[in-house]
Amino acid sequence: MYQLEENRVIEEIRKRGSKRVLLQMPEGLKPIGFRLAKLLEKDTGAEVFISGDPCYGACDLALMPKKAIEADLLVHVGHAEIPGEFPDEEVLYVEARAGVPIDEPMLKAVEMLEKEHVIGLASNVQHISQLDHARKILEDHGKAVLIGRPSGWLKYPGQVLGCDYGSLRAIAEKVDAIVVLSGGDFHAIGIPLATGKRTIVVDPFQRTARDMTEVCKRLLRKRWISITKFKDAKKVGIIVGLKSSQMNVSLARRIKQLLEENGYFAVLLCANEVIPESIESFTDLEAFVEISCPRISTDDQERYRKPILNPEEVMIALGKKRWEDYTKGMTLEEWH
Ligand code: SF4
Structure with missing residues:
Protein backbone atom coordinates (compact mmCIF):
# COMPACT_ATOMS: atom_id res chain seq x y z
CA MET A 1 0.00 0.00 0.00
CA TYR A 2 2.90 2.37 0.79
CA GLN A 3 6.07 2.85 -1.23
CA LEU A 4 8.85 2.53 1.32
CA GLU A 5 11.68 2.92 -1.19
CA GLU A 6 13.56 0.08 0.49
CA ASN A 7 16.25 -0.02 -2.21
CA ARG A 8 16.98 3.70 -1.84
CA VAL A 9 17.19 3.37 1.95
CA ILE A 10 19.56 0.39 1.68
CA GLU A 11 21.72 2.25 -0.86
CA GLU A 12 21.87 5.34 1.36
CA ILE A 13 22.84 3.36 4.45
CA ARG A 14 25.59 1.60 2.52
CA LYS A 15 26.79 4.82 0.87
CA ARG A 16 26.94 6.68 4.19
CA GLY A 17 28.56 3.71 5.90
CA SER A 18 26.01 3.95 8.72
CA LYS A 19 26.65 1.43 11.47
CA ARG A 20 23.63 2.17 13.68
CA VAL A 21 20.29 3.38 12.32
CA LEU A 22 17.25 4.72 14.15
CA LEU A 23 13.93 4.15 12.35
CA GLN A 24 11.10 6.56 13.21
CA MET A 25 7.54 6.35 11.93
CA PRO A 26 4.01 7.49 12.83
CA GLU A 27 1.56 5.09 14.48
CA GLY A 28 -0.13 4.19 11.20
CA LEU A 29 3.15 2.89 9.76
CA LYS A 30 4.43 1.05 12.83
CA PRO A 31 2.98 -2.25 11.56
CA ILE A 32 5.70 -2.22 8.87
CA GLY A 33 8.46 -1.43 11.39
CA PHE A 34 9.50 -5.01 12.08
CA ARG A 35 9.73 -5.98 8.41
CA LEU A 36 11.65 -2.85 7.47
CA ALA A 37 14.08 -3.20 10.38
CA LYS A 38 14.85 -6.84 9.56
CA LEU A 39 15.35 -6.00 5.88
CA LEU A 40 17.76 -3.16 6.69
CA GLU A 41 19.68 -5.32 9.16
CA LYS A 42 20.03 -8.12 6.62
CA ASP A 43 20.96 -6.00 3.60
CA THR A 44 23.20 -3.38 5.22
CA GLY A 45 24.67 -5.05 8.31
CA ALA A 46 23.74 -1.94 10.33
CA GLU A 47 22.25 -2.28 13.80
CA VAL A 48 18.67 -1.00 13.65
CA PHE A 49 16.59 0.54 16.43
CA ILE A 50 12.91 1.45 15.98
CA SER A 51 11.67 4.45 17.94
CA GLY A 52 8.77 3.40 20.17
CA ASP A 53 7.72 6.99 20.83
CA PRO A 54 4.72 8.52 19.11
CA CYS A 55 5.58 10.52 15.99
CA TYR A 56 3.28 13.11 14.46
CA GLY A 57 5.19 14.86 11.72
CA ALA A 58 8.53 16.00 10.35
CA CYS A 59 8.30 18.63 13.10
CA ASP A 60 9.01 15.76 15.47
CA LEU A 61 12.38 14.31 14.42
CA ALA A 62 13.85 11.84 16.93
CA LEU A 63 17.12 13.76 17.15
CA MET A 64 17.53 13.36 20.92
CA PRO A 65 16.94 9.56 20.86
CA LYS A 66 19.31 9.36 17.88
CA LYS A 67 21.96 11.05 19.96
CA ALA A 68 21.17 8.94 23.03
CA ILE A 69 21.68 5.63 21.24
CA GLU A 70 24.56 7.07 19.19
CA ALA A 71 22.92 6.26 15.86
CA ASP A 72 24.66 7.73 12.85
CA LEU A 73 21.49 7.94 10.74
CA LEU A 74 17.83 8.70 11.45
CA VAL A 75 15.44 7.21 8.88
CA HIS A 76 12.23 9.22 9.25
CA VAL A 77 9.30 7.49 7.55
CA GLY A 78 5.94 8.96 6.56
CA HIS A 79 6.60 12.69 6.19
CA ALA A 80 8.36 15.04 3.79
CA GLU A 81 11.24 17.08 5.10
CA ILE A 82 10.52 20.61 6.25
CA PRO A 83 12.61 22.75 3.88
CA GLY A 84 15.64 24.22 5.59
CA GLU A 85 15.20 22.41 8.91
CA PHE A 86 18.24 20.66 10.39
CA PRO A 87 20.39 20.55 7.22
CA ASP A 88 23.39 19.37 9.25
CA GLU A 89 21.68 16.37 10.82
CA GLU A 90 22.03 12.89 9.33
CA VAL A 91 18.35 12.32 8.45
CA LEU A 92 16.92 10.33 5.56
CA TYR A 93 13.25 10.99 4.77
CA VAL A 94 11.05 8.23 3.35
CA GLU A 95 7.74 9.81 2.42
CA ALA A 96 5.77 6.55 2.16
CA ARG A 97 3.67 7.55 -0.84
CA ALA A 98 0.40 5.64 -1.05
CA GLY A 99 -0.40 3.57 -4.11
CA VAL A 100 -4.17 3.42 -3.59
CA PRO A 101 -6.35 4.24 -6.65
CA ILE A 102 -8.14 7.59 -6.50
CA MET A 212 -15.89 19.17 5.51
CA THR A 213 -18.28 22.07 6.15
CA GLU A 214 -20.30 20.43 8.95
CA VAL A 215 -17.20 18.91 10.57
CA CYS A 216 -15.56 22.32 10.58
CA LYS A 217 -18.66 23.98 12.04
CA ARG A 218 -18.74 21.47 14.89
CA LEU A 219 -15.08 22.10 15.59
CA LEU A 220 -15.61 25.86 15.66
CA ARG A 221 -18.50 25.61 18.11
CA LYS A 222 -16.20 23.69 20.47
CA ARG A 223 -13.41 26.22 20.01
CA TRP A 224 -15.78 29.05 20.87
CA ILE A 225 -16.71 27.28 24.12
CA SER A 226 -13.04 26.72 25.03
CA ILE A 227 -12.10 30.33 24.29
CA THR A 228 -15.03 31.54 26.40
CA LYS A 229 -14.02 29.29 29.32
CA PHE A 230 -10.40 30.43 29.03
CA LYS A 231 -11.51 34.02 29.67
CA ASP A 232 -12.82 32.95 33.11
CA ALA A 233 -9.49 31.39 34.13
CA LYS A 234 -6.88 33.26 36.16
CA LYS A 235 -3.96 30.82 36.47
CA VAL A 236 -2.64 29.65 33.13
CA GLY A 237 0.10 27.19 32.17
CA ILE A 238 1.89 27.98 28.91
CA ILE A 239 3.30 24.72 27.56
CA VAL A 240 6.35 24.91 25.32
CA GLY A 241 6.52 21.76 23.21
CA LEU A 242 10.06 20.43 22.94
CA LYS A 243 9.75 18.63 19.62
CA SER A 244 12.44 19.42 17.07
CA SER A 245 10.64 22.03 14.95
CA GLN A 246 7.86 23.03 17.34
CA MET A 247 9.81 24.67 20.14
CA ASN A 248 9.24 28.43 20.29
CA VAL A 249 10.34 29.85 23.62
CA SER A 250 10.21 33.49 22.53
CA LEU A 251 6.55 33.13 21.52
CA ALA A 252 5.83 31.56 24.92
CA ARG A 253 7.48 34.50 26.66
CA ARG A 254 5.48 37.01 24.60
CA ILE A 255 2.23 35.24 25.41
CA LYS A 256 3.12 35.09 29.11
CA GLN A 257 3.72 38.83 29.10
CA LEU A 258 0.47 39.50 27.25
CA LEU A 259 -1.52 37.33 29.62
CA GLU A 260 -0.01 39.04 32.66
CA GLU A 261 -0.73 42.47 31.19
CA ASN A 262 -4.34 41.33 30.95
CA GLY A 263 -4.69 40.18 34.55
CA TYR A 264 -3.79 36.48 34.28
CA PHE A 265 -1.12 34.68 36.33
CA ALA A 266 0.95 32.59 33.93
CA VAL A 267 3.74 30.03 34.30
CA LEU A 268 5.91 28.44 31.64
CA LEU A 269 5.87 24.66 31.34
CA CYS A 270 7.80 22.53 28.90
CA ALA A 271 6.97 19.05 27.70
CA ASN A 272 8.00 16.67 24.99
CA GLU A 273 4.50 15.19 24.82
CA VAL A 274 1.52 17.46 25.51
CA ILE A 275 -0.95 14.98 26.96
CA PRO A 276 -3.75 15.39 29.53
CA GLU A 277 -2.29 12.81 31.96
CA SER A 278 0.78 14.96 32.59
CA ILE A 279 -0.47 18.54 32.47
CA GLU A 280 -3.71 18.05 34.40
CA SER A 281 -1.75 17.04 37.48
CA PHE A 282 -1.02 20.76 37.83
CA THR A 283 -4.31 21.13 39.65
CA ASP A 284 -3.74 24.82 40.49
CA LEU A 285 -3.82 25.74 36.83
CA GLU A 286 -7.21 26.58 35.36
CA ALA A 287 -6.34 26.73 31.67
CA PHE A 288 -3.48 26.05 29.26
CA VAL A 289 -1.87 27.52 26.18
CA GLU A 290 0.01 25.06 24.02
CA ILE A 291 2.91 26.27 21.93
CA SER A 292 3.65 23.09 20.07
CA CYS A 293 1.33 21.62 17.44
CA PRO A 294 -1.63 24.00 16.98
CA ARG A 295 -3.84 21.00 16.26
CA ILE A 296 -3.60 19.73 19.84
CA SER A 297 -6.02 22.37 21.06
CA THR A 298 -8.37 22.18 18.09
CA ASP A 299 -8.50 18.40 17.72
CA ASP A 300 -7.86 17.07 21.22
CA GLN A 301 -9.78 19.48 23.47
CA GLU A 302 -12.26 16.76 24.44
CA ARG A 303 -9.43 14.84 26.11
CA TYR A 304 -8.74 17.78 28.45
CA ARG A 305 -10.98 18.84 31.32
CA LYS A 306 -9.66 22.41 31.20
CA PRO A 307 -9.52 24.78 28.23
CA ILE A 308 -6.37 24.50 26.13
CA LEU A 309 -5.80 27.11 23.43
CA ASN A 310 -3.23 27.65 20.73
CA PRO A 311 -1.60 31.09 20.36
CA GLU A 312 -4.07 32.32 17.75
CA GLU A 313 -6.97 31.46 20.03
CA VAL A 314 -5.31 33.25 22.95
CA MET A 315 -5.30 36.39 20.81
CA ILE A 316 -9.07 36.02 20.36
CA ALA A 317 -9.57 35.46 24.11
CA LEU A 318 -7.61 38.66 24.79
CA GLY A 319 -9.58 40.63 22.20
CA LYS A 320 -6.50 41.15 20.02
CA LYS A 321 -7.89 39.18 17.11
CA ARG A 322 -11.47 38.96 15.90
CA TRP A 323 -13.34 35.66 15.91
CA GLU A 324 -14.46 36.49 12.37
CA ASP A 325 -10.81 36.52 11.25
CA TYR A 326 -10.34 33.04 12.70
CA THR A 327 -13.39 31.80 10.80
CA LYS A 328 -12.66 33.68 7.57
CA GLY A 329 -15.35 36.29 7.94
CA MET A 330 -18.22 34.15 9.19
CA THR A 331 -19.90 35.21 12.39
CA LEU A 332 -20.54 32.71 15.14
CA GLU A 333 -24.22 32.68 14.19
CA GLU A 334 -23.37 31.65 10.64
CA TRP A 335 -21.31 28.76 11.91
CA HIS A 336 -24.17 27.61 14.18
S1 SF4 B 1 2.99 20.89 14.04
FE1 SF4 B 1 1.28 19.43 14.07
S2 SF4 B 1 0.21 19.71 12.15
FE2 SF4 B 1 2.23 20.67 11.94
S3 SF4 B 1 3.52 19.11 11.02
FE3 SF4 B 1 3.75 18.94 13.24
S4 SF4 B 1 2.24 17.40 13.88
FE4 SF4 B 1 1.69 18.08 11.80
Whole structure:
Protein backbone atom coordinates (compact mmCIF):
# COMPACT_ATOMS: atom_id res chain seq x y z
CA MET A 1 0.00 0.00 0.00
CA TYR A 2 2.90 2.37 0.79
CA GLN A 3 6.07 2.85 -1.23
CA LEU A 4 8.85 2.53 1.32
CA GLU A 5 11.68 2.92 -1.19
CA GLU A 6 13.56 0.08 0.49
CA ASN A 7 16.25 -0.02 -2.21
CA ARG A 8 16.98 3.70 -1.84
CA VAL A 9 17.19 3.37 1.95
CA ILE A 10 19.56 0.39 1.68
CA GLU A 11 21.72 2.25 -0.86
CA GLU A 12 21.87 5.34 1.36
CA ILE A 13 22.84 3.36 4.45
CA ARG A 14 25.59 1.60 2.52
CA LYS A 15 26.79 4.82 0.87
CA ARG A 16 26.94 6.68 4.19
CA GLY A 17 28.56 3.71 5.90
CA SER A 18 26.01 3.95 8.72
CA LYS A 19 26.65 1.43 11.47
CA ARG A 20 23.63 2.17 13.68
CA VAL A 21 20.29 3.38 12.32
CA LEU A 22 17.25 4.72 14.15
CA LEU A 23 13.93 4.15 12.35
CA GLN A 24 11.10 6.56 13.21
CA MET A 25 7.54 6.35 11.93
CA PRO A 26 4.01 7.49 12.83
CA GLU A 27 1.56 5.09 14.48
CA GLY A 28 -0.13 4.19 11.20
CA LEU A 29 3.15 2.89 9.76
CA LYS A 30 4.43 1.05 12.83
CA PRO A 31 2.98 -2.25 11.56
CA ILE A 32 5.70 -2.22 8.87
CA GLY A 33 8.46 -1.43 11.39
CA PHE A 34 9.50 -5.01 12.08
CA ARG A 35 9.73 -5.98 8.41
CA LEU A 36 11.65 -2.85 7.47
CA ALA A 37 14.08 -3.20 10.38
CA LYS A 38 14.85 -6.84 9.56
CA LEU A 39 15.35 -6.00 5.88
CA LEU A 40 17.76 -3.16 6.69
CA GLU A 41 19.68 -5.32 9.16
CA LYS A 42 20.03 -8.12 6.62
CA ASP A 43 20.96 -6.00 3.60
CA THR A 44 23.20 -3.38 5.22
CA GLY A 45 24.67 -5.05 8.31
CA ALA A 46 23.74 -1.94 10.33
CA GLU A 47 22.25 -2.28 13.80
CA VAL A 48 18.67 -1.00 13.65
CA PHE A 49 16.59 0.54 16.43
CA ILE A 50 12.91 1.45 15.98
CA SER A 51 11.67 4.45 17.94
CA GLY A 52 8.77 3.40 20.17
CA ASP A 53 7.72 6.99 20.83
CA PRO A 54 4.72 8.52 19.11
CA CYS A 55 5.58 10.52 15.99
CA TYR A 56 3.28 13.11 14.46
CA GLY A 57 5.19 14.86 11.72
CA ALA A 58 8.53 16.00 10.35
CA CYS A 59 8.30 18.63 13.10
CA ASP A 60 9.01 15.76 15.47
CA LEU A 61 12.38 14.31 14.42
CA ALA A 62 13.85 11.84 16.93
CA LEU A 63 17.12 13.76 17.15
CA MET A 64 17.53 13.36 20.92
CA PRO A 65 16.94 9.56 20.86
CA LYS A 66 19.31 9.36 17.88
CA LYS A 67 21.96 11.05 19.96
CA ALA A 68 21.17 8.94 23.03
CA ILE A 69 21.68 5.63 21.24
CA GLU A 70 24.56 7.07 19.19
CA ALA A 71 22.92 6.26 15.86
CA ASP A 72 24.66 7.73 12.85
CA LEU A 73 21.49 7.94 10.74
CA LEU A 74 17.83 8.70 11.45
CA VAL A 75 15.44 7.21 8.88
CA HIS A 76 12.23 9.22 9.25
CA VAL A 77 9.30 7.49 7.55
CA GLY A 78 5.94 8.96 6.56
CA HIS A 79 6.60 12.69 6.19
CA ALA A 80 8.36 15.04 3.79
CA GLU A 81 11.24 17.08 5.10
CA ILE A 82 10.52 20.61 6.25
CA PRO A 83 12.61 22.75 3.88
CA GLY A 84 15.64 24.22 5.59
CA GLU A 85 15.20 22.41 8.91
CA PHE A 86 18.24 20.66 10.39
CA PRO A 87 20.39 20.55 7.22
CA ASP A 88 23.39 19.37 9.25
CA GLU A 89 21.68 16.37 10.82
CA GLU A 90 22.03 12.89 9.33
CA VAL A 91 18.35 12.32 8.45
CA LEU A 92 16.92 10.33 5.56
CA TYR A 93 13.25 10.99 4.77
CA VAL A 94 11.05 8.23 3.35
CA GLU A 95 7.74 9.81 2.42
CA ALA A 96 5.77 6.55 2.16
CA ARG A 97 3.67 7.55 -0.84
CA ALA A 98 0.40 5.64 -1.05
CA GLY A 99 -0.40 3.57 -4.11
CA VAL A 100 -4.17 3.42 -3.59
CA PRO A 101 -6.35 4.24 -6.65
CA ILE A 102 -8.14 7.59 -6.50
CA ASP A 103 -10.55 7.39 -9.45
CA GLU A 104 -13.66 6.22 -7.59
CA PRO A 105 -13.56 8.80 -4.76
CA MET A 106 -12.50 11.55 -7.19
CA LEU A 107 -15.60 10.88 -9.31
CA LYS A 108 -17.72 11.13 -6.16
CA ALA A 109 -16.11 14.53 -5.48
CA VAL A 110 -16.90 15.66 -9.03
CA GLU A 111 -20.59 14.85 -8.43
CA MET A 112 -20.53 17.02 -5.29
CA LEU A 113 -19.03 19.98 -7.16
CA GLU A 114 -21.87 20.62 -9.57
CA LYS A 115 -21.99 24.38 -8.94
CA GLU A 116 -18.28 25.09 -8.54
CA HIS A 117 -16.10 25.63 -11.60
CA VAL A 118 -12.59 26.58 -10.44
CA ILE A 119 -11.17 24.00 -8.05
CA GLY A 120 -8.10 24.33 -5.83
CA LEU A 121 -6.36 20.98 -5.56
CA ALA A 122 -4.16 19.82 -2.68
CA SER A 123 -2.86 16.69 -1.01
CA ASN A 124 -0.96 15.42 1.96
CA VAL A 125 2.43 13.98 1.08
CA GLN A 126 1.16 10.39 0.86
CA HIS A 127 -0.85 11.22 -2.29
CA ILE A 128 1.22 14.07 -3.72
CA SER A 129 2.29 12.10 -6.79
CA GLN A 130 -1.40 11.48 -7.59
CA LEU A 131 -2.21 15.19 -7.90
CA ASP A 132 -1.69 15.21 -11.68
CA HIS A 133 -4.12 12.34 -12.09
CA ALA A 134 -6.66 14.07 -9.84
CA ARG A 135 -6.23 17.24 -11.90
CA LYS A 136 -6.93 15.32 -15.11
CA ILE A 137 -10.12 13.80 -13.69
CA LEU A 138 -11.39 17.25 -12.71
CA GLU A 139 -10.43 18.79 -16.05
CA ASP A 140 -12.07 15.92 -17.95
CA HIS A 141 -15.28 16.93 -16.16
CA GLY A 142 -15.06 20.56 -17.21
CA LYS A 143 -13.37 22.02 -14.14
CA ALA A 144 -10.50 24.49 -14.12
CA VAL A 145 -7.85 23.43 -11.60
CA LEU A 146 -5.32 25.45 -9.62
CA ILE A 147 -2.48 23.98 -7.56
CA GLY A 148 -0.67 26.39 -5.25
CA ARG A 149 3.07 26.78 -4.84
CA PRO A 150 4.76 25.51 -1.68
CA SER A 151 5.90 27.91 1.01
CA GLY A 152 6.82 27.76 4.70
CA TRP A 153 7.01 24.15 5.87
CA LEU A 154 5.79 22.74 2.54
CA LYS A 155 8.07 20.99 0.06
CA TYR A 156 5.78 20.28 -2.91
CA PRO A 157 3.24 22.24 -4.98
CA GLY A 158 -0.22 21.48 -3.63
CA GLN A 159 1.09 19.92 -0.42
CA VAL A 160 -0.69 20.66 2.85
CA LEU A 161 0.18 19.94 6.47
CA GLY A 162 -2.20 20.08 9.40
CA CYS A 163 -0.57 23.38 10.39
CA ASP A 164 0.43 24.83 7.01
CA TYR A 165 -2.02 25.54 4.21
CA GLY A 166 0.20 28.09 2.45
CA SER A 167 -0.21 26.39 -0.93
CA LEU A 168 -3.99 26.81 -0.67
CA ARG A 169 -3.99 30.27 0.87
CA ALA A 170 -2.02 31.39 -2.20
CA ILE A 171 -4.87 30.45 -4.55
CA ALA A 172 -7.91 30.70 -2.25
CA GLU A 173 -9.25 33.92 -3.73
CA LYS A 174 -9.24 32.45 -7.23
CA VAL A 175 -11.09 29.18 -6.54
CA ASP A 176 -14.72 28.25 -5.87
CA ALA A 177 -13.96 25.13 -3.81
CA ILE A 178 -11.10 22.90 -2.74
CA VAL A 179 -10.46 19.19 -3.20
CA VAL A 180 -7.83 17.59 -1.00
CA LEU A 181 -6.49 14.03 -1.32
CA SER A 182 -5.96 12.66 2.16
CA GLY A 183 -6.76 9.66 4.31
CA GLY A 184 -8.94 10.79 7.24
CA ASP A 185 -10.05 14.31 8.12
CA PHE A 186 -6.88 15.59 9.80
CA HIS A 187 -5.43 17.51 6.87
CA ALA A 188 -8.79 18.59 5.48
CA ILE A 189 -10.41 20.01 8.59
CA GLY A 190 -8.16 23.06 8.74
CA ILE A 191 -8.72 24.02 5.11
CA PRO A 192 -12.09 25.81 5.44
CA LEU A 193 -10.56 27.73 8.37
CA ALA A 194 -7.46 28.67 6.38
CA THR A 195 -9.23 29.56 3.15
CA GLY A 196 -12.93 30.15 3.85
CA LYS A 197 -13.70 27.76 0.97
CA ARG A 198 -15.94 24.73 0.76
CA THR A 199 -13.64 21.70 1.05
CA ILE A 200 -14.15 18.14 -0.17
CA VAL A 201 -11.78 15.52 1.20
CA VAL A 202 -11.13 12.64 -1.18
CA ASP A 203 -10.10 9.65 0.92
CA PRO A 204 -8.53 6.97 -1.30
CA PHE A 205 -8.38 4.44 1.55
CA GLN A 206 -12.08 4.72 2.41
CA ARG A 207 -12.98 5.37 -1.26
CA THR A 208 -15.13 8.30 -0.12
CA ALA A 209 -15.54 12.00 -0.83
CA ARG A 210 -16.78 14.06 2.12
CA ASP A 211 -17.77 17.71 2.52
CA MET A 212 -15.89 19.17 5.51
CA THR A 213 -18.28 22.07 6.15
CA GLU A 214 -20.30 20.43 8.95
CA VAL A 215 -17.20 18.91 10.57
CA CYS A 216 -15.56 22.32 10.58
CA LYS A 217 -18.66 23.98 12.04
CA ARG A 218 -18.74 21.47 14.89
CA LEU A 219 -15.08 22.10 15.59
CA LEU A 220 -15.61 25.86 15.66
CA ARG A 221 -18.50 25.61 18.11
CA LYS A 222 -16.20 23.69 20.47
CA ARG A 223 -13.41 26.22 20.01
CA TRP A 224 -15.78 29.05 20.87
CA ILE A 225 -16.71 27.28 24.12
CA SER A 226 -13.04 26.72 25.03
CA ILE A 227 -12.10 30.33 24.29
CA THR A 228 -15.03 31.54 26.40
CA LYS A 229 -14.02 29.29 29.32
CA PHE A 230 -10.40 30.43 29.03
CA LYS A 231 -11.51 34.02 29.67
CA ASP A 232 -12.82 32.95 33.11
CA ALA A 233 -9.49 31.39 34.13
CA LYS A 234 -6.88 33.26 36.16
CA LYS A 235 -3.96 30.82 36.47
CA VAL A 236 -2.64 29.65 33.13
CA GLY A 237 0.10 27.19 32.17
CA ILE A 238 1.89 27.98 28.91
CA ILE A 239 3.30 24.72 27.56
CA VAL A 240 6.35 24.91 25.32
CA GLY A 241 6.52 21.76 23.21
CA LEU A 242 10.06 20.43 22.94
CA LYS A 243 9.75 18.63 19.62
CA SER A 244 12.44 19.42 17.07
CA SER A 245 10.64 22.03 14.95
CA GLN A 246 7.86 23.03 17.34
CA MET A 247 9.81 24.67 20.14
CA ASN A 248 9.24 28.43 20.29
CA VAL A 249 10.34 29.85 23.62
CA SER A 250 10.21 33.49 22.53
CA LEU A 251 6.55 33.13 21.52
CA ALA A 252 5.83 31.56 24.92
CA ARG A 253 7.48 34.50 26.66
CA ARG A 254 5.48 37.01 24.60
CA ILE A 255 2.23 35.24 25.41
CA LYS A 256 3.12 35.09 29.11
CA GLN A 257 3.72 38.83 29.10
CA LEU A 258 0.47 39.50 27.25
CA LEU A 259 -1.52 37.33 29.62
CA GLU A 260 -0.01 39.04 32.66
CA GLU A 261 -0.73 42.47 31.19
CA ASN A 262 -4.34 41.33 30.95
CA GLY A 263 -4.69 40.18 34.55
CA TYR A 264 -3.79 36.48 34.28
CA PHE A 265 -1.12 34.68 36.33
CA ALA A 266 0.95 32.59 33.93
CA VAL A 267 3.74 30.03 34.30
CA LEU A 268 5.91 28.44 31.64
CA LEU A 269 5.87 24.66 31.34
CA CYS A 270 7.80 22.53 28.90
CA ALA A 271 6.97 19.05 27.70
CA ASN A 272 8.00 16.67 24.99
CA GLU A 273 4.50 15.19 24.82
CA VAL A 274 1.52 17.46 25.51
CA ILE A 275 -0.95 14.98 26.96
CA PRO A 276 -3.75 15.39 29.53
CA GLU A 277 -2.29 12.81 31.96
CA SER A 278 0.78 14.96 32.59
CA ILE A 279 -0.47 18.54 32.47
CA GLU A 280 -3.71 18.05 34.40
CA SER A 281 -1.75 17.04 37.48
CA PHE A 282 -1.02 20.76 37.83
CA THR A 283 -4.31 21.13 39.65
CA ASP A 284 -3.74 24.82 40.49
CA LEU A 285 -3.82 25.74 36.83
CA GLU A 286 -7.21 26.58 35.36
CA ALA A 287 -6.34 26.73 31.67
CA PHE A 288 -3.48 26.05 29.26
CA VAL A 289 -1.87 27.52 26.18
CA GLU A 290 0.01 25.06 24.02
CA ILE A 291 2.91 26.27 21.93
CA SER A 292 3.65 23.09 20.07
CA CYS A 293 1.33 21.62 17.44
CA PRO A 294 -1.63 24.00 16.98
CA ARG A 295 -3.84 21.00 16.26
CA ILE A 296 -3.60 19.73 19.84
CA SER A 297 -6.02 22.37 21.06
CA THR A 298 -8.37 22.18 18.09
CA ASP A 299 -8.50 18.40 17.72
CA ASP A 300 -7.86 17.07 21.22
CA GLN A 301 -9.78 19.48 23.47
CA GLU A 302 -12.26 16.76 24.44
CA ARG A 303 -9.43 14.84 26.11
CA TYR A 304 -8.74 17.78 28.45
CA ARG A 305 -10.98 18.84 31.32
CA LYS A 306 -9.66 22.41 31.20
CA PRO A 307 -9.52 24.78 28.23
CA ILE A 308 -6.37 24.50 26.13
CA LEU A 309 -5.80 27.11 23.43
CA ASN A 310 -3.23 27.65 20.73
CA PRO A 311 -1.60 31.09 20.36
CA GLU A 312 -4.07 32.32 17.75
CA GLU A 313 -6.97 31.46 20.03
CA VAL A 314 -5.31 33.25 22.95
CA MET A 315 -5.30 36.39 20.81
CA ILE A 316 -9.07 36.02 20.36
CA ALA A 317 -9.57 35.46 24.11
CA LEU A 318 -7.61 38.66 24.79
CA GLY A 319 -9.58 40.63 22.20
CA LYS A 320 -6.50 41.15 20.02
CA LYS A 321 -7.89 39.18 17.11
CA ARG A 322 -11.47 38.96 15.90
CA TRP A 323 -13.34 35.66 15.91
CA GLU A 324 -14.46 36.49 12.37
CA ASP A 325 -10.81 36.52 11.25
CA TYR A 326 -10.34 33.04 12.70
CA THR A 327 -13.39 31.80 10.80
CA LYS A 328 -12.66 33.68 7.57
CA GLY A 329 -15.35 36.29 7.94
CA MET A 330 -18.22 34.15 9.19
CA THR A 331 -19.90 35.21 12.39
CA LEU A 332 -20.54 32.71 15.14
CA GLU A 333 -24.22 32.68 14.19
CA GLU A 334 -23.37 31.65 10.64
CA TRP A 335 -21.31 28.76 11.91
CA HIS A 336 -24.17 27.61 14.18
S1 SF4 B 1 2.99 20.89 14.04
FE1 SF4 B 1 1.28 19.43 14.07
S2 SF4 B 1 0.21 19.71 12.15
FE2 SF4 B 1 2.23 20.67 11.94
S3 SF4 B 1 3.52 19.11 11.02
FE3 SF4 B 1 3.75 18.94 13.24
S4 SF4 B 1 2.24 17.40 13.88
FE4 SF4 B 1 1.69 18.08 11.80
